Amino acid sequence: MxxxxxxxxxxxxxxxxxxxxxxxxxxxxxxxxxxxxxxxxxxxxxxxxxxxxxxxxxxxxxxxxxxxxxxxxxxxxxxxxxxxxxxxxxxxxxxxxxxxxxxxxxxxxxxxxxxxxxxxxxxxxxxxxxxxxxxxxxxxxxxxxxxxxxxxxxxxxxxxxxxxxxxxxxxxxxxxxxxxxxxxxxxxxxxxxxxxxxxxxxxxLIIPVAIDPFIGQRVQLENQALKAGLEQLTRRVGFSMRYVHIIHVRDPSVGSNAFFFGSCCLKRIVIFDTLLLNRGLASDARLPPEERGKGLPNEHVLAVVAHELGHWKRGHFxxxxxxxxxxxxxxxxxxxxxxxxxxxxxxxxxxxxxxxxxxxxxxxxxxxxxxxxxxxxxxxxxxxxxxxxxxxxxxxxxxxxxxxxxxxxxxxxxxxxxxxxxxxxxxxxxxxxxxxxxxxxxxxxxxxxx
Structure with a gap:
């Protein structure tokens, strides 16, 4: 039948x-x-x-x-x-x-x-x-x-x-x-x-390399207190700090975000600078008035990164x-x-x-x-x-x-x-x-x- x-x-x-x-x-x-x-x-x-x-x-x-x-x-x-x-x-x-x-x-x-x-x-x-x-x-x-x-x-x-x-x-x-x-x-x-x-x-293989030019430009973190906190957090769980990238996004309308991607030496935790307080700059003098004071304080950024480290630690990728x-x-x-x-x-x-x-x-x-x-x-x-x-x-x-x-x-x-x-x-x-x-x-x- x-x-x-x-x-x-x-x-x-x-x-x-x-x-x-x-x-x-x-x-x-x-x-x-x-x-x-x-x-x-x-x-x-x-x-x-x-x-x-x-x-x-x-x-x-x-x-x-x-x-x-x-x-x-x-x-x-x-x-x-x-x-x-x-x-x-x-x-x-x-x-x-x-x-x-x-x-x-x-x-x-x-x-x-x-x-x-x-x-x-x-x-x-x-x-x-x-x-x-x-x-x-x-x-x-x-x-x-x-x-x-x-x-x-x-x-x-x-x-x-x-x-x-x-x-x-x-x-x-x-x-x-x-x-x-x-x-x-x-x-x-x-x-x-x-x-x-x-x-x-x-x-x-390509996305970890292509993240920077497509989303924005990789920049150094000027906020030393946040940088020290990230180094301590990544050291605590065994994740190398060199795989944490801060990206200066070209279009602020993309929103505030952070994500984990990749494996082995190609793994990345990408943090949009729009997530950081005053875009992670040491001083807000370089920011336009409408962007000053925006973003998360250091403790909250560390919490978001801890979440992304959870994706890595639990092998979700x-x-x-x-x-x-x-x-x-x-x-x-x-x-x-x-x-x-x-x-x-x-x-x-x-x-x-x-x-x-x-x-x-x-x-x-x-x-x-x-x-x-x-x-x-x-x-x-x-x-x-x-x-x-x-x-x-x-x-x-x-x-x-x-x-x-x-x-x-x-x-x-x-x-x-x-x-x-x-x-x-x-x-x-x-x-x-x-x-x-x-x-x-x-x-x-x-x-x-x-």
Whole structure:
């Protein structure tokens, strides 16, 4: 019976539409839970009142509600209704036929070239389909929050750079993947996996070197008291001070932040100078008036660094790499089982024997593997949130719980986001626990110790 279903294009099409509906309706249910929670939150949480005015809280609340209702309407129209119509009328097969008719010369009929043109056409279609929503979001929703203003010339240049980079990456990936699948067939996933491993290694090697020029410029810490505190803290846990980098960020609007990345001699704790009081300068005379007095005092900075050291000490980087590699292996294994199966392509509008590799990736990863990808994503998000709790606990064990709580509150004041979230919604979407949940966990640790 299962084999008969698996070989029937009509049943496969029905399954794809059911998967699309169930996945998106579940997401809409989660957003409705979030909306219900936001409607019920009419006052600033007590712990945030010194940092968040009721007026600003109301503005953030209106933005959150407006944005959430927009997502619901946009998802229903653009994703659910259009998606079901595209599957039912064989849109993906019709688009491939259009690309084939555009192949005037013989060299244009090569699958790599057709796949590249196919993705361009598909991207244009998605852009047109989503354009009304983007215009509404830009003109109506974005006005509810303050955003950095850019000139039209800056916006055009940024868009052109994004398009050029996207086309270059797309062309490279299409050429490599299509060539590999056509050459090795069912064993292609081994090559794709090895390519992903190589890419991961390259990222690990390149990012520590590229952090400085992309974010800002590495500078020496002029605050000697903070420098002495950092040296004592890193010596205490066995982390070399030479791997702690202070970055003078070019754009202060990126916010205050610090993060850990890398392994072995390439590990880094990167601290934005916007996190430091007066940008870590010995004197605030060199700062413009609006930046004077901003940032965290030394004890709070040490607490944030203690949190990042917790990520290093608990091996979270290595655990994340292993988790990702396991996820990638399972995903590629499932893809290999599916991508040569002809009825899947027939279900989305292709003739028998026509099985373009690029369409296989789109249909299998975009629809067929959605249940697995959703579950695995929830599990990985659960793990990353647990990493944050473990890093907070490490800072608590070093004696920085009180300072970390104050640092979280002051960082929230600098990087304002709506402070409340539905628990179920958060578990499916957030990589970090909410700030209030982290504060509650730290308070619990302190109360258990006493």
């Amino acid at each position: 299962i084999v008969q279903f698996w070989n029937d294009p009509a049943i496969i099409l029905l399954c794809l539409m059911i998967i699309l509906l169930v996945d998106n309706l579940w997401n809409l249910y989660l957003i409705l839970r979030e909306i219900k929670m936001v409607y019920g939150a009419r006052h600033v949480p007590e712990v945030l009142r010194p940092y968040l005015s009721q007026e600003l809280f109301e503005r953030m609340r209106r933005y959150k509600l407006h944005k959430s209702w927009f997502i619901i309407v946009n998802t229903l129209i653009v994703v659910v209704i259009c998606g079901c119509l595209e599957l039912y009328f064989g849109f993906y097969g019709l688009l491939w036929d259009l690309v084939a008719r555009c192949a005037i010369w013989s060299w244009m009929k090569h699958e790599i070239w057709m796949s590249f043109v196919y993705l361009i056409f598909l991207s244009l279609y998605i852009l047109v389909k989503s354009l009304p929503g983007k215009i509404y979001e830009k003109c109506c929703i974005s006005k509810l929050v303050k955003q950095p203003k850019r000139s039209w010339s800056q916006r055009i240049v940024m868009e052109l750079v994004d398009i050029c980079c996207s086309l270059l990456i797309m062309a490279t990936m299409v050429a490599v993947v299509v060539s590999m699948v056509n050459a090795f067939n069912q064993y292609a996933f081994v090559g794709i996996y090895l390519m992903a491993v190589l890419l991961t290694v390259m990222i690990i 290595y655990k994340a790499i292993v988790m990702f590699q396991l996820h990638l292996l399972i995903t590629l294994g499932l893809f290999v089982i599916c991508y040569t199966h002809g009825p899947i392509y027939q279900a989305v509008g292709f003739d028998v024997g026509v099985q373009p590799v690029i369409v296989g990736f789109i249909v299998i990863f975009g629809f067929l593997l959605t249940p697995y990808l959703t579950i695995s994503n929830v599990l990985m998000l659960m793990m990353t949130r647990q990493f944050e709790y473990e890093a907070d606990k490490f800072a608590f064990q070093l004696g920085y719980a009180a300072h970390l709580r104050m640092a979280l509150l002051k960082l929230y004041a600098d990087n304002l986001t709506f402070p409340l979230s539905d628990t179920c919604y958060s578990s499916w979407h957030h990589t970090h626990p909410t700030m209030l949940h982290r504060l509650q966990r730290l308070e619990r640790l302190e109360s258990n110790r006493t």
